[in-house]
Amino acid sequence: MNEAARRLVPIAKDQAEAQYREAPNNLEAEQALLGAILVNNDAFYRVSDFLKPVHLNEPLHRKIFEVAGDIIRMGKTANPVTIKTFLKADEKVGDMTVAQYLARLASEAVSIINAEDYGRAIYDLALRRSLITIGEDMVNIAYDAPLDMPPQSQIEDAERRLFELAETGRYDGGFQSFNDAVALAIDMAGQAFERDGSLSGVSTGIHSLDARMGGLQRSDLIVLAGRPGMGKTSLATNIAYNIAASYEGEVQADGSMKAKNGGVVGFYSLEMSSEQLATRIISEQTEVSSSKIRRGDISEHDFEKLVACSQHMQKVPLYIDQTGGISIAQLSARARRLKRQRGLDCLVVDYIQLMTGSGKSSDNRVQEITQITTGLKALGKELNVPIIALSQLSRQVESREDKRPQLSDLRESGSIEQDADVVLFVFREEYYVKNMEPRDEFDPKYEEWKMQFEKVKGTADVIIAKQRHGPTGTVKLAFQSEFTRFTDLADPSFTQYEH
Template sequence: MPAIEQLPGLRTLQVAPLDAPNYRTPPHNIEAEQALLGAILMNNDAFDRVSDFLLPAHFSEELHRRIYEVASTLIRAGRTATPITLKTHLGDIELPGGVTMQAYVARLYREATTIINAEDYGRTIHDLAVRRELITIGEDVVNAAYDAPIDSTPRQQIEEAERRLYAVAETGRYEGGFQRFSDALVTAIDMASSAYQRDGHLSGTATGLADLDEKMGGLQRSDLIIVAGRPGMGKTALATNIAFNIAKAYQAEQQPDGSLKTVNGGIVGFFSLEMSAEQLATRVIAEQSGVASYKIRRGDINEDDFRRITDAARQMQSIPFFIDQTGGISIAQLTARARRLKRQRGLDLLVVDYLQLLSGSKSRGDNRVQELTEITTGLKALAKELAVPIVALSQLSRQVESRDDKRPQLSDLRESGSIEQDADVVIFVYREEYYLRNREPREGTEEHITWQNEMERVHGRAEAIIGKQRHGPTGTVTLAFEAEVTRFSNLAEEDKLPARM
């Protein structure tokens, strides 16, 4: 289709005098906008080719934005968009040069010849709008760097610029939409094939806890996994154990294009909002070396303990385990940092310890329920975007303590039902030993003997209660727990032990 000459009624570009400042005009294409609008008015089917990525704001001319917006509203309402039906909604505004709105729209319609190139025109308009937005962001970054308020750090400015740039990148993406079911079938078969070839025959990433993996099939990509429990139950220890097991098992193979593909284990990002990186490292060293963390902190160790600690630390130096210990960050900051880690180092698992220490956007005000909804929705969207499992820890409400049976339930999730709604998997950590220890009767009584027997039964045991799972069954997995070194491990059940001689 030949290019349509610029129609009257729009601004014309003037050549600036030689001695005038060299101002650059933001990129735009009036002819492409006119051609697309004409094609839509001539055949409303053209709108379907651009409607999933092109918005009124992408047009450089306010007049064109208004025409596209009205036409979009009519078409989506099941009505026909023509110069006649648009007339009522656009009004009879007189444009520069004495051209009326009705005459301008009628000429757009007359000049249109085909809808074949409608999608190409739409993409041209969209791409130019993105370039204009990039120019605006660049100007704002420069101005903010020059005139930054005292309470705005360079790091905050960088993260805000990253957030805006990513928002531009995601707006109007061409990919997406419907796909053939046969394509989805191929993806599902590939996943099953990979699971068959992988150690343990798991479709997801192995946690290193065999019984939990058997129940869940490993941690699945794009899943939001909530690990919840009351204080003292060991939810941070469980998340840390799983994260370290995955990082320790990391293996990758080089692809033909030079990139690395994870074939076992994974690269782990850990947002430790409660503990410092040193405290987290001490926990992991205690778990790997078998030396109690309180002894490591106090220096109450002998030569053999020190050797085990240094050996464990030396083995851990090469594992792909990355910690962000910044406290009080927002969901927007967490998202930006996770994307950066994925881009720079790679990422196969993200851990957030814990949900209630994240903050939402300032616009939410004091409504904590809405803020937590924003946080969980953002984490679920991030898991899908990065195609990695996200393990997020959560506190439980105090109502657990008021029940005789203190095993947690989904209704105990604190502050918002959005946690249960957005999560793909919810795992509760429960240790009966913790509660039983605090109810010791007076020594020498019959109750004390009964209590001792109960303590022997539950000592060193923990329950991972799967309260929700989209891809599999719910139920309880019993694990071994060593409190001194905060280590969860597989429980040696009697029926799984070797036969005694």
């Protein structure tokens, strides 16, 4: 016997002796839970918020649980008699018919009190089976991966599947029944009714903007665009801080925290450092000019205000990532991690054009931007959070008489405009009027310029150019440039929307 054959003998022997490993499941727990539901339909509501038909291992049990759930949600009674008509009459369970099996489940039912414990046991075993599947896939792909598939992309895929499993108890995506979708829609309406300001989305902290948008809607991609100097980073920073500062958590039934108001915010600052961003927020909150803070040109009273503000800010759930040139894959992986570790209710990316695609460096920038916006849209849906993505506008705005931005001004615009659920433009006429100031104050046009400047001074327009689930139009805001702060206008006549 040659060496190779000798080495194979003990392995073959071990394999022959190895026992068959069955995927973890508990048939008795599934029978006990179904029996409890058939005897007392209230048992279904004890498990329906976390247990879905797919979590049961036995196909017939899945069907029974699904049919029972549909009947109970319609306000009818689910019992062996009402359920059997929805199951195959000729199907056998051992030597019993399905009708006999249902009657057996009900007759041997345990107390409804134990229903939740059985449900949890079934759910945990389903998670284990899913973990085994993901683990097996990881091993098989690692062995047979094609040359053009880098290990990093496999890690990102595994991380995504594990995140989905941790968040929803299943990773396969797939179809969702319309019943579930309707239930989610009703839940959203109920939450809006109870939440401060009666908003269906997360409040921006700017009331006139909330009134038009209903807050930031979960899973939406909100593109905030403008030319340099318009204040798009300032507006994004204001909104991010407002959301984080108004955060109120609420403990859920499973022990996790959920935002009742406000939320946990992740801020990807690809352009500015975290210190610069913090300086802007401190300036906005304390009304001490950011240029004075940087130069140290502040009084003792101002310094006390800064210290008091920083102590409050340390408790605010705003997390900043200042990695420059981050790829969409890295951004997604870090966002998933933040949601698992700290929670996440809103994501800000400043800005799209500073990101890179997850593929090889492409000569076609438009294609790369498409990959980025598609990735951001998919991430928003996966994490179920609104994503505010900032974007530059092309220079063609400057060459026009009317400097107000349009959708066609978005740089590499096709995919940005297409993937975005909401497109907001920040426009400050003050910026352009100020640059037109006549050099000679005795110029006859100077008074005319001064009147025009006073009219637009301290104001900004947020143009809602696209909104999937609401009207478009313009919202007038106040802008204090020294504090980089956007607020609602004090004069109520300004809060009327333009169309």
